[in-house]
Amino acid sequence: MTGKILIVDDEINIRELIKFTLEKSGYKIIEAGDGQVAVTMAKAEKPELIVLDLMLPGMDGLEVCRIVKNSRETAAIPIIMLTAKSEEIDKVIGLELGADDYITKPFSPRELSARVKAVLRRSNKESAVGGELVLGKLKLNFSRYEAYLGAVKLELTPKEYEMLKLFVTNTGKVFTREQLLEKVWGYEYFGDTRTVDVHVRHLRVKLGQENEAAEAIETVRGVGYRFKDLSEN
Numbered sequence: 001m002t003g004k005i006l007i008v009d010d011e012i013n014i015r016e017l018i019k020f021t022l023e024k025s026g027y028k029i030i031e032a033g034d035g036q037v038a039v040t041m042a043k044a045e046k047p048e049l050i051v052l053d054l055m056l057p058g059m060d061g062l063e064v065c066r067i068v069k070n071s072r073e074t075a076a077i078p079i080i081m082l083t084a085k086s087e088e089i090d091k092v093i094g095l096e097l098g099a100d101d102y103i104t105k106p107f108s109p110r111e112l113s114a115r116v117k118a119v120l121r122r123s124n125k126e127s128a129v130g131g132e133l134v135l136g137k138l139k140l141n142f143s144r145y146e147a148y149l150g151a152v153k154l155e156l157t158p159k160e161y162e163m164l165k166l167f168v169t170n171t172g173k174v175f176t177r178e179q180l181l182e183k184v185w186g187y188e189y190f191g192d193t194r195t196v197d198v199h200v201r202h203l204r205v206k207l208g209q210e211n212e213a214a215e216a217i218e219t220v221r222g223v224g225y226r227f228k229d230l231s232e233n
Contacts, residue, residue, distance in 0.1 A: 039064055149210045
């Protein structure tokens, strides 16, 4: 297994622990000790994944995440955030900014390795066979990883696109939050489904640009979510 991973943490001991753990799995590790250097390295090195601490001097991890996810050249790079237990609000904000997963300190090397492998596996998984799927005014181009509402291209994060693709290829099917975590994020339920709710909320806002699609994602109380067939409208 090969792949370049950028570790961003101002604590050398943490970087060394992560580096040691991931190098054993065959990953090439590059490092940054502050946010500004991290952004520069992300654009120059194009790593397969970024392990990003939120508490950084100067430019913090949330700002790094925002910049990386809002830049066309780096938006597709998955990010795993490192957070402390007390940073509950920051976790949610980070997920809303487009982070793919988070690990709470202190963490075990085994958990870190599992999370990295799962995120990379999902990120690198080939998209559906080339072609398009059209539901009313909503159109997905699988080969180009694009979604449109009428003539307007939807600006979706990679995980938002994957969730939308899962929904539209399974219209009417109810997914629990745990199932969405497993299918979109690629790992078994670890105990926090809020990231699913965050991404659903963002998708609803973006789909809400068209009345036809505004209520396409339905909440099934006590269970999860389903996507109604817009072609029936």
